[in-house]
Amino acid sequence: MVETALVACILTALLLAIISGAVVGRWSADGAARWAASLALIGWVASIWLILLRLTAPAAPTGDVLMVWPGALIVDGLSLLMLVFVLGLSALIQFFAVRYLRGDTRQVWFVVTVNLVTAFTALMVCTTTVLGFAIAWVAAGASLIALLATYPHLSQARDGVRRTAVRFLIGDLPFVVAVTALMVAAGGDVPLTDLGERLAELPASLATVVAILLVIPALARSSQVPFHGWLPATLAAPTPVSALMHAGVVNAGAILILRFSPAIGESVAAMTVLFSAGALTLGYASAVRLIKPDVKGRLVFSTMAQMGFMMLACGMGAFAAAVFHLIAHGLFKSALFLGAGSGVEREATQRSWPTRLVTRWPQAAASLALAVVVPIGSIVAARFLLGIELSPASQALQLFVVFTAAVALGTTLWTHFSASTALVGSSAIIGLTFGYTALINAFDTALKFAPVPAAVNAWWLLVPGAALFALPLLRRFPSGNRVSHRLYALTLAAGTPIAGPQRQPNAVPEGALS
Secondary structure, three states: OHHHHHHHHHHHHHHHHHHHHHHHHHOOHHHHHHHHHHHHHHHHHHHHHHHHHHHHOOOEOOEOOEEEOOOOEEEOHHHHHHHHHHHHHHHHHHHHHHHHOOOOOOHHHHHHHHHHHHHHHHHHHHEOEHHHHHHHHHHHHHHHHHHHOOOOOOHHHHHHHHHHHHHHHHHHHHHHHHHHHHHHHHOOOOEHHHHHHHHHOOOHHHHHHHHHHHHHHHHHHOOOOOOOOOOHHHOOOOHHHHHHHHHOHHHHHHHHHHHOHHHHOOOHHHHHHHHHHHHHHHHHHHHHHHHOOOHHHHHHHHHHHHHHHHHHHHHOOOHHHHHHHHHHHHHHHHHHHHOHHHHHHHHHHHHOOOOOOOOOHHHHHHHHHHHHHHHHHHHHHHHHHHOOOOOHHHHHHHHHHHHHHHHHHHHHHHHOOOHHHHHHHHHHHHHHHHHHHHHHHHHHHHHOOOOOOOOOOHHHHHHHHHHHHHHHHHHHHHHOOHHHHHHHHHHHHHOOOOOOOOOOOOOOOOOOOO
């Protein structure tokens, strides 16, 4: 079949990219990087062809699911989207790295490890069984640790590798225990589609424990509280590594939740843990991001906050919304990291701007009115004009996203009030509301996730919403009283990893190759 040939083409391209990096790199590191990036691009083109073929061809015998290499790989809506996303992102970053790492002695190491991460991630999203997913999951994590070791001579890089390895090990051990328990109970490997039935055969208490054990690795891989310490410690990684990690690898936690949702979605305890960890990480990372003085540090905690929102959405059962945010965040964050240099220049320019003028009360009243009226009117208009009926969880997330955008609009108008700012900001809120509503409905229709019985009630979203509403006050901490100074210092310290002792005093100074 054509579909099988395309999947084989994708996997072969990734395998050849790994081999070419190791073999061609002996003669020309630059040539190996170009060849590997081209092969990743070929895999991406094959994935695009595959998704176009699925859109134009009749439905597969099993509906929206197509089995290729029976018992090994599956091509459904989620795997198609993830293949296009993962391969496209990898190809883009590798082409960027060809020039960025040219002449670097570790260029070949990057080429090999980045394609190992890409290959095992592609296998992970397409596997059909619990054991296959577990093998791909562990291999992708090990490949990421190797990728982070691109500059082993830097003490900060070694510390980041150590922290990442420890968190991944702590997170993956419960996963191995859960997979082993499922396979022992079933007497062999378990198809992911049969997880719900297999878990129902277990005692209720054991099924709850297994579901919680499945949540833990997802939290660790996505740098969620209490496993959040590894991501801020990886700042010494070169820009292409950071871009791939923040835009793609940390999303693996959501893939695990989605693939194991027949088991996790049946447990109230597991969904509560998932929502709580995501909400806590969202608030914590957003607070630290507001006061981080460096560009890359703010991007790191922005990633953590977005991953928290994604986990929060999964805990509410809004799986389609989580996939949408996964892809949107990956595209946005990769652009930010690859353009981090211009971000530094922009920050330096903004420091020379004149002091903001004090906003008078008519302008302040108009700012608050627009921040309230525009979002509410946009939501009502979107539902009326588009005629889209979202699920309660998706409606809650829609309100949450528009609410946070309204806070941003109100804050912007409060400090830079003008007719043009009000017009542009209001238009952006309206476009965001209509676009978000239409896209969430499109993802929900395309992916067709089953209802989640144990999803957290949408009203729980009020707690992180209230916390985010209060966070802009952190910007005023440095100019406040002793209590505000203390809170500012604690928040800044919480977002600053403490490096371990330097074991190689004669090593190349940190930042020499960054």
